[in-house]
Amino acid sequence: MAPSNSMPETMTAIRWHPPSFDIRVESVPVPKIEHPDDAIVKVTLAALCGSDLHVYRGHGGVDKVHTSGHEFIGEVVELGASYGSHSPKGRPELYATLKVGDKVVSPFTVNCGECSVCRMGYTCRCPSGSLFGSVALEGGQAQYVRVPKAGGTLFNLSDPKSWHSTLSPDMKEKALSGIADSSLLMLADILPTGVFAAVQALNHPKVLPALSGRPWPTSFFSGDVSATVLPEDRLLTFAIIGLGPVGLCASVSLLDMLSTQQLPFQIVAIDPVESRREKAMAVYKKIDQAGKGSGKFEALSIDDAKNIVATWTGGVGCTAVLEVVGNPSAISLAYDLVRPFGAIVSVGVHGEPQMPFTGRQLYNKNVSFDFGRCPARAMFPMAFDLLVKRQDVFGEVGGLHSLVDRIVAPKEAPEIYEAFDQSKIGKAIFDMWK
Amino acid sequence: MAPSNSMPETMTAIRWHPPSFDIRVESVPVPKIEHPDDAIVKVTLAALCGSDLHVYRGHGGVDKVHTSGHEFIGEVVELGASYGSHSPKGRPELYATLKVGDKVVSPFTVNCGECSVCRMGYTCRCPSGSLFGSVALEGGQAQYVRVPKAGGTLFNLSDPKSWHSTLSPDMKEKALSGIADSSLLMLADILPTGVFAAVQALNHPKVLPALSGRPWPTSFFSGDVSATVLPEDRLLTFAIIGLGPVGLCASVSLLDMLSTQQLPFQIVAIDPVESRREKAMAVYKKIDQAGKGSGKFEALSIDDAKNIVATWTGGVGCTAVLEVVGNPSAISLAYDLVRPFGAIVSVGVHGEPQMPFTGRQLYNKNVSFDFGRCPARAMFPMAFDLLVKRQDVFGEVGGLHSLVDRIVAPKEAPEIYEAFDQSKIGKAIFDMWK
Structure with a gap:
């Protein structure tokens, strides 16, 4: 032409x-x-x-x-x-x-x-x-x-x-x-990358028992269920690390999916920079009720976030962590916050440093990771x-x-x-x- | 009593x-x-x-x-x-x-x-x-x-x-x-651990497009499909690293799931020890047709396995890798063999060495990992x-x-x-x- x-x-x-x-x-x-x-x-x-x-x-x-x-x-x-x-x-x-x-x-x-x-x-x-x-x-x-x-x-x-x-x-x-x-x-x-993080966190097989109410591995097995998952077991706890634009998009996307699926949840959004936390809370407040569901959402500093996750989960940790920064300290924080049998989704652009985990740490917590570009x-x-x-x-x-x-x-x-x-x-x- | x-x-x-x-x-x-x-x-x-x-x-x-x-x-x-x-x-x-x-x-x-x-x-x-x-x-x-x-x-x-x-x-x-x-x-x-490895590999969200024939992320989205997944895209390629008893159990379990679900596949089972490879082939031959489906199964040394995966996949790599050893060289081999957007399932008992990957390597290949004890x-x-x-x-x-x-x-x-x-x-x- x-x-x-x-x-x-x-x-x-x-x-x-x-x-x-x-x-x-x-x-x-x-x-x-x-x-x-x-x-x-x-x-x-x-x-x-x-x-x-x-x-x-x-x-x-x-x-x-x-x-x-x-x-x-x-x-x-x-x-x-x-x-x-x-x-x-x-x-x-x-x-x-x-x-x-x-x-x-x-x-x-x-x-x-x-x-x-x-x-x-x-x-x-x-x-x-x-x-x-x-x-x-x-x-x-x-x-x-x-x-x-x-x-x-x-x-x-x-x-x-x-x-x-x-x-x-x-x-x-x-x-x-x-x-x-x-x-x-x-x-x-920024928006598809945020959605990508949220989709992966919410659809990880290790998160599935909370979503389905069927214990691992009956999500993949036609047999009947020996253990009964209780409503309190199904409360989803998420952390979002990094509240730049992608972290905010991930927050809005995750809230939308949780509210659409009427899932019970608590989310802590984490950033060391106060102005970013303020923006995250302003974004959250602006979302209408249908878009934010009825769970909890807090934007906190790293230390405050560690404390609230411990309080919320009785020391167990987050169902899944969305890591939107891409450096060793962010991925280490994700490890600290995630529960045993939890999922870490990392959409941050990582550089040359080696992953800061021993094999034993990963084995001992049954951690899952999803890395990579949207x-x-x-x-x-x-x-x-x-x-x-x-x-x-x-x-x-x-x-x-x-x-x-x-x-x-x-x-x-x-x-x-x-x-x-x-x-x-x-x-x-x-x-x-x- | x-x-x-x-x-x-x-x-x-x-x-x-x-x-x-x-x-x-x-x-x-x-x-x-x-x-x-x-x-x-x-x-x-x-x-x-x-x-x-x-x-x-x-x-x-x-x-x-x-x-x-x-x-x-x-x-x-x-x-x-x-x-x-x-x-x-x-x-x-x-x-x-x-x-x-x-x-x-x-x-x-x-x-x-x-x-x-x-x-x-x-x-x-x-x-x-x-x-x-x-x-x-x-x-x-x-x-x-x-x-x-x-x-x-x-x-x-x-x-x-x-x-x-x-x-x-x-x-x-x-x-x-x-x-x-x-x-x-x-x-x-050994048997539940092998089944655990196979279940995780076959049910990972990144493997789902091949299983469902719906491209990522339509597995999680009700919208219609823009790309058409072709039959050749759906051929599943797996590597199993380590042919001790757990690796053999993982092999038998994976074959059983693939044949039950009538999925097309090719599996390479890897061990440096020849007697272990011979046992793996003997196990495979003993399984009846209903239990091993109609895919390919080869037990090979590390170098031969790298070559066959390259040949089978046109250099793309495995859909998923099951790592049943638990040391840095085994998990590194898993990384080398897995495709971009592939899944590595590690049930090996890892020790103190640090994970041998930079963040960039994991980001650049969109790798997923599932670690931990069965x-x-x-x-x-x-x-x-x-x-x-x-x-x-x-x-x-x-x-x-x-x-x-x-x-x-x-x-x-x-x-x-x-x-x-x-x-x-x-x-x-x-x-x-x-």
């Missing part, structure tokens, strides 16, 4: 320079279609994410100048030759349906959508995948971005048929027109439905309970990166045309 | 002496009821287990002489005051039904059966529990053993109503009379049914395909421990009255 007439030759991009702490706003060539499966997206908003700080700080072992950013939303302005009604059956549906002018959000990694890994829903590990804003692929903090394998990667916000949503027709209508781009941008990473594209339908349902907390910018702190111009990027790195501001979004 | 008239004052016991490698056959006092919930069991057979070697070698930090052994089968000869028809409703059923003369097998740990941990089926982590053959509790390699909390702990082989079995009436009749004690003794540890008492119904079904492999002693190598007299214990420690013999059982 022909490029839009208005395509310029150069554009503004926020670029990282080695070795560290060097962000520059530069004019660079507008990307072009390089492969028939490519799309060029005109970026309206692009966000700064906590995981951008790994490269910013020079921890990534990266030595090549590149455009930053893996969270962006925008409009399709050019499509490769693979797109259109001639797209063969069996390819991802967007090859046949995506059009210039469609509003799209991208997950933070490319995925082809048609290999075995993608078909299974493990999209973040697609062998053809790359992370936006890395040496392998220019990022989305730019006025235009090239999206490889866009028919497998993008989510078409303009086409409700492609959403695979469980929303009612009314809610879909609302989603089509009434949601701010700054809210939809959460789909790129398959964001596969999580989009769940995350999208939650985003639309929970506009009370996901819909605003700059309020005490809002996940997004501010929307700024690209020229402010060097100062914004620095302030974000020093925890002086919360999540910031770049309006790439401001 | 009154003790049996035939109770002697002293008995033969196999005892461990500090600091290491010192096993003595001694005459010690016969244990007495110390608490109303106790039972005294006259031991017919007691087995030597690989995990006994930790203490034998002096690795357990133990400095107190004690009777060894946590695998035993026998007959109830004395019961505390808690037993009988006066036992209050709500206590574990054996307090009301267990009688002197009943044939029983014990799991390797005591569990009360009536706390929250036990009610949930996490019986090996009962706060009132102890491991037999440890400093905390005299072991079962003796002519008599005291079983604390016996109403929660023991499995009454004489009372089919208490089995919670799914076997047909015919099979139950067979189970009541036609199974050798040397076979039933596998219930104490809740043997909770696994008994599943393990018992498998034991009865699979008498073709669990029913014999001393054959190429049999899990039990020999039955010996207690006086041979020092030599047997030494030979077992040096991998010169396979699993040995002591006939305590020989």
Whole structure:
């Protein structure tokens, strides 16, 4: 398809320079279609994410100048030759349906959508995948971005048929027109990652006896039950470690699942930073009763959290812990808080330190772990439905309970990166045309 | 209840002496009821287990002489005051039904059966529990053993109503009379531990997309499916690391579950010791077609296993790995073999070394782990049914395909421990009255 007439030759991009702490706003060539499966997206908003700080700080072992950013939303302005009604059956549906002018959000990694890994829903590990804003692929903090394998990667916000949503027709209508781009941008990473953490915690086999009321292993065995699980055994206790944007999304998602399934629960959300705890409590208070159920939710410091878990559970520990930080002290805290036969879900981006556990510690507590990156594209339908349902907390910018702190111009990027790195501001979004 | 008239004052016991490698056959006092919930069991057979070697070698930090052994089968000869028809409703059923003369097998740990941990089926982590053959509790390699909390702990082989079995009436009749004690003794540890490994591997949420044919996370989401899982995506690839008795039990259990559920699979069973691989293949060949399904099963060395997994999966890796050894090299091999978004189930008894993984390795492969001790008492119904079904492999002693190598007299214990420690013999059982 022909490029839009208005395509310029150069554009503004926020670029990282080695070795560290060097962000520059530069004019660079507008990307072009390089492969028939490519799309060029005109970026309206692009966000700064906590995981951008790994490269910013020079921890990534990266030595090549590149455009930053893996969270962006925008409009399709050019499509490769693979797109259109001639797209063969069996390819991802967007090859046949995506059009210039469609509003799209991208997950933070490319995925082809048609290999075995993608078909299974493990999209973040697609062998053809790359992370936006890395040496392998220019990022989305730019006025235009090239999206490889866009028919497998993008989510078409303009086409409700492609959403695979469980929303009612009314809610879909609302989603089509009434949601701010700054809210939809959460789909790129933080919201699906939060949902991923909550889904894994609530669906772990070791949590199943509490959910089903059938003792281990009768969840997997047709025999009758010798022990009787009592109502008090089924009270679910969760800890969420790290109350940055992903931790808040995990909190809202977990509360939504627990209230929808009418499960009894108590949640402690943990962060050493007081302002983050205050935000978590403000988010919780803003959620309507149907979205937060009737359990307990507390945002506490590490020591206070240890105490309350001990009190709540008689010293036994949490049914599951969601670890959203990605460092040895966070995963150690998760171990301390989890019960024997509990589950630790870690969606934090871990680095080079060795896991701080002996084999004996893990054996002696019958601990389970789920590590790893969110398959964001596969999580989009769940995350999208939650985003639309929970506009009370996901819909605003700059309020005490809002996940997004501010929307700024690209020229402010060097100062914004620095302030974000020093925890002086919360999540910031770049309006790439401001 | 009154003790049996035939109770002697002293008995033969196999005892461990500090600091290491010192096993003595001694005459010690016969244990007495110390608490109303106790039972005294006259031991017919007691087995030597690989995990006994930790203490034998002096690795357990133990400095107190004690009777060894946590695998035993026998007959109830004395019961505390808690037993009988006066036992209050709500206590574990054996307090009301267990009688002197009943044939029983014990799991390797005591569990009360009536706390929250036990009610949930996490019986090996009962706060009132102890491991037999440890400093905390005299072991079962003796002519008599005291079983604390016996109403929660023991499995009454004489009372089919208490089995919670799914076997047909015919099979139950067979189970009541036609199974050798040397076979039933596998219930104490090795068979439930093998079943525990297989259950966890096959029921992990990350394995669910292959089982259900619905991509992640639609197993947990009511929305419709965007990607179509193809039949070839659903081929399950498993590795089993360690072909001692537990690894063989895990193999047989996994094969049984896969064939019962008619799932397509390929399994590689791994051990550096050739005689163990030969036994694994002999066990596999002995299983009837209904019990081994129509998948592939190979027993290979470490290098050959790596090659075949690469060939079988096009370099992707195993859906799940069962690690039945419990040391850093075994868990590292599991990591190398597992696919991204795969599950590692570790039932091996790990020691003090730190986990040999960086956080980045675990994040980058989206690995899940299930660690820990088998809740043997909770696994008994599943393990018992498998034991009865699979008498073709669990029913014999001393054959190429049999899990039990020999039955010996207690006086041979020092030599047997030494030979077992040096991998010169396979699993040995002591006939305590020989």
